[in-house]
Amino acid sequence: MVFTAGQIAGILEGEVQGNPEIAVHKLAKIEEGEKGSLTFLANPKYTSFIYKTKASITIVNKDFVPEQDLTTTLIKVEDAYKSFSQLLEYYNQVKNNKTGIEEPVFKSGSAKYGEGLYLGAFSYLGNDVKIGNNVKIYPNVYIGDNVDIGNNVTIFSGAKIYSESSIGNNCTIHSGVIIGADGFGFTPNEKGEFSKVPQTGNVIIEDNVDVGAGTTIDRATLGSTILRKGVKLDNQIQIAHNVEIGEHTAIAAQTGIAGSTKIGKHCMIGGQVGIVGHITIGDYVKIQAQSGIGRNVKDNEVLQGSPALNYGDYNKSYVHFKNLPKIISRIDSLENKDR
Numbered sequence: 001m002v003f004t005a006g007q008i009a010g011i012l013e014g015e016v017q018g019n020p021e022i023a024v025h026k027l028a029k030i031e032e033g034e035k036g037s038l039t040f041l042a043n044p045k046y047t048s049f050i051y052k053t054k055a056s057i058t059i060v061n062k063d064f065v066p067e068q069d070l071t072t073t074l075i076k077v078e079d080a081y082k083s084f085s086q087l088l089e090y091y092n093q094v095k096n097n098k099t100g101i102e103e104p105v106f107k108s109g110s111a112k113y114g115e116g117l118y119l120g121a122f123s124y125l126g127n128d129v130k131i132g133n134n135v136k137i138y139p140n141v142y143i144g145d146n147v148d149i150g151n152n153v154t155i156f157s158g159a160k161i162y163s164e165s166s167i168g169n170n171c172t173i174h175s176g177v178i179i180g181a182d183g184f185g186f187t188p189n190e191k192g193e194f195s196k197v198p199q200t201g202n203v204i205i206e207d208n209v210d211v212g213a214g215t216t217i218d219r220a221t222l223g224s225t226i227l228r229k230g231v232k233l234d235n236q237i238q239i240a241h242n243v244e245i246g247e248h249t250a251i252a253a254q255t256g257i258a259g260s261t262k263i264g265k266h267c268m269i270g271g272q273v274g275i276v277g278h279i280t281i282g283d284y285v286k287i288q289a290q291s292g293i294g295r296n297v298k299d300n301e302v303l304q305g306s307p308a309l310n311y312g313d314y315n316k317s318y319v320h321f322k323n324l325p326k327i328i329s330r331i332d333s334l335e336n337k338d339r
Contacts, residue, residue, distance in 0.1 A: 001025065001091070001094060001095070002023050002024070002025045003023065003024060003025075003038075004020065004021055004022065004023045004024075005018065005019060005020050005021070005022050005023075005024075005056075005057050005073050005075060006020035006021065008024075008038070008057065008059075008075055008087065009075050011086075011087065011090055012059070012075065012077050012083045012086060012087060013077070014059070014075040014076055014077040014083065015062075015075070015076045015077075016073065016074070016075055017073070017074040017075075017076060018057075018070075018072070018073030018074055019073050020073075022056050022057060022073050023036070023056070024036055024037055024038040024055075024056050024057050025037075026038070027039070027088075027091075028055055030046055030049045030050060030053050030055065030058065031046070031049045031052075031053070033049075033053035033054050033055025033056075033058070033072070034054045034055065035054055035055075035056055036056055037054075037055045037056060037057075038055065038056070038057045038058075038059070038087075039053060039055040039057070039058050039059070039072075040058060040059040040060070040080045040081065040083070040084040041058055041059070041060045041061075041064065041080060042061070042079075042080040042081035042084070050066070050070065050072065051066075051068045051069075051070065053071075053072055054071070054072075055072050056072065056073060057072060057073045057074075057075060058072045058073070058074055058075070059074075059075045059077060059080045059083055059084050059087075060074050060075070060076055060077075060080050061076070061077065061078070061079065061080050062076045062077065062078060064076065096136060096154065098118040098136060099116055099117065099118050100117075100118060100119075101117065101118075101119045102119065102120055102121040102139070103121065104121060104122065105119055105120075105121060105122065105123045105124070105125075106123075106124045106125065107119075107125045108125055108126055108127045108128070108129065108145075110127050110128045110129075111125040111126070111127070111128070111129040111130075111131070112129070112130050112131065113125075113129075113130075113131035113132075113135065114131060114132045114133035114134070114135070114151070115133045115134070116133055116134040116135070117131065117134075117135055117137070118135070118136045118137060118138075119137050120137060120138040120139030120140070120141065120157065121139045121140075122139050122140045123137055123138075123139060123140065123141045123142070123143070124141070124142045124143060125143050126143060126144045126145035126146070126147065126163065127145040127146070128145060128146045129143055129144075129145070129146070129147050129148075129149075130147075130148045130149065131149045131153075132149060132150045132151035132152075132153070132169070133151045133152070134151055134152045135149060135151070135152070135153045135154075135155075136153070136154045136155070137155045138154075138155065138156045138157040138175075139157050140157050140158050141155050141156075141157065141158070141159050141160075141161075142159075142160045142161065143155075143161045144161060144162045144163035144164075144165070144180070145163040145164075146163055146164050147161050147162075147163065147164070147165050147166070147167075148165075148166045148167070149161075149167045150167060150168045150169035150170075150171070150207070151169045151170070152169055152170045153167055153169070153170070153171045153172070153173070154171075154172045154173070155173045156172075156173065156174050156175040156213075157175050158175045158176050159173050159174070159175060159176065159177045159178075159179075160177070160178045160179070160181075161173070161179045161180060162178075162179060162180030162181060162203075162219065163180065163202075164180065164201075164202035164203075164219070165179050165180040165202055165203045165204075165205070165219070166202065166203070166204045166205065167179075167205045167209075168205055168206045168207035168208070168209065168229070169207045169208070170207055170208045171205060171207070171208065171209045171210070171211070172209075172210045172211070173211050174210075174211060174212050174213040174214075174215075174235070175213045175214075176213050176214040176215075177211050177212075177213065177214070177215050177216070177217075178215075178216045178217070179203050179205070179211070179216075179217045180202060180203045180217070180218075180219045181216060181218055181219065182199040182218065182219060182241075183199045183201075183218040183219060183220065183221055183225075183240060183241025183242070183259060184218070184240060184241070184259070185197035185198075185199055185221050185241065197221060198221075199218070199219050199220070199221050199241060200220075200221070200222060201219050201220025201221055201222050201223050201224055201225065201241070201242070202219050202220065202224050202225075203217050203218075203219050203220075203224065203225045203226075203227075204224045204225070204226045204227070205217075205226075205227045205231075206226075206227060206228050206229040206230075206231075207229045207230075208229050208230045209227050209229065209230065209231045209232070209233075210231075210232045210233065211227075211233045212233050212234045212235035212236070212237065212253070213235045213236070214235050214236040215233050215234075215235060215236060215237040215238075215239070216237075216238055216239065217239040218239065218240050218241045218243075218259075219241060220241050220242045221241050221242060221259075222242075223242060224242075225239065225240075225241055225242055225243050225244070226243075226244045226245070227239075227245050228244070228245060228246050228247040228248075228249075228265070229247050229248070230247050230248035231245050231246075231247070231248065231249050231250075231251075232248075232249075232250040232251070233250075233251050234251060234252045234253040234255075234271070235253045236253050236254050237251055237253065237254070237255050237256070237257075238255075238256040238257065239257050240256075240257055240258050240259040240260075240261075240277065241259045241260070242259055242260040243257050243258075243259065243260065243261050243262075243263070244261075244262045244263065245257075245263045246262075246263055246264040246265035246266070246267065246283065247265040247266070248265055248266050249263055249264070249265060249266060249267040249268070249269070250267075250268050250269070251267075251269040251273075252269065252270050252271035252273075252289070253271045253272075254271050254272045255269055255270075255271065255272065255273040255274070255275070256273075256274050256275065257275045258275060258276050258277030258278075259277040259278070260277050260278045261275055261276070261277055261278065261279050261280070261281070262279075262280045262281065263275075263281045263285075264280075264281055264282045264283035264284070264285060264299065265283045265284075266283055266284050267281065267283070267284065267285045267286070267287070268285075268286045268287070269285075269286075269287045270287055270288050270289030270290070270291070271289045271290070272289055272290045273287050273289065273290065273291050273292075273293065274291075274292045274293065274306075275293045276293065276294045279293070279294075279295060279296050279297070280296050280297070281293070281296070281297040282297055282298050282299035282300070282301065283299045283300070284299055284300045285297050285298075285299070285300065285301050285302075285303070286301075286302045286303070286311075287302075287303050287304075287308065288302075288303065288304035288305075288311065290306065291303055291304050291305055291306055291308040292305075292306030292307050292308060293307075293308050294307050294308075295307075
């Protein structure tokens with residue numbers, strides 16, 4: 001896609017300083033800008049690059065006054081960073097504004113969908129699937145029987161959504177996501193052999209949820225595994241059966257949450273965190289990366305370590321952890337003197 005400086009200024013309600021007809025077709029960092037690219041300057045630390053950049057157009061704050069000659073056309077806005085983010089969002093909307101049904105696909109006769117559907121090649125819609133308006137389903141997506149999908153949902157290539165799952169409005173499901181696979185339910189007999197416990201529940205994903213690539217969300221044994229509105233999941237996360245994650249909680253990559261654990265709202269959970277099953281984590285909790293959570297957690301706690309400690313206590317204790325060899329050496333030395 002090609003945009004002129006004048007068109008971009010119109011989108012951002014900005015002012016062109018330079019050639020309004022100059023066009024760009026790609027984005028770049030200011031230090032890597034080249035002809036035909038668009039960049040921005042928001043951090044003063046990067047000001048020197050604006051005099052060197054070969055980018056055709058640069059978005060800057062209105063108060064920017066060049067101290068040297070420029071070869072780039074400027075678009076002056078109130079906030080360069082926010083405007084660049086706005087432009088990225090606009091670009092994505094235009095880029096992903098696909099409609100129509102490609103061939104070949106399989107659609108059950110009982111599947112229903114609204115206006116503005118994009119259904120990519122080799123996708124599958126099972127029996128009694130219900131899909132809202134402006135939904136984008138990219139190639140090689142599987143949607144099982146009785147799945148309910150709201151409006152303005154994007155499902156990228158290779159995602160698998162098992163039967164009975166429910167996805168709300170304005171959600172994004174990235175490639176390789178699996179929603180609704182069986183929970184890890186087995187019971188041992190007297191011989192130590194494991195028998196399957198049927199997983200008869202489903203997964204409910206509320207509005208405005210993002211699920212990162214390669215993440216798996218298991219269906220409940222009974223009832224539902226639930227992601228409340230505004231939840232943001234990074235790539236390669238495991239959500240086990242009957243887990244519930246509260247509103248606007250964000251979880252980083254490679255975290256694993258065992259079955260039936262309840263996580264509150266507005267929590268922030270770092271990468272590679274392990275959380276045991278059947279516990280409750282309160283609201284506004286922050287868990288640092290690589291922590292292991294094996295107990296209930298109260299509201300507003302900040303935790304680190306494995307097993308996790310209060311964040312402040314962990315940092316105080318770490319001073320002693322790293323000095324243990326020296327401390328032991330001193331103790332040994334004192335003991336030798338007493339002999």
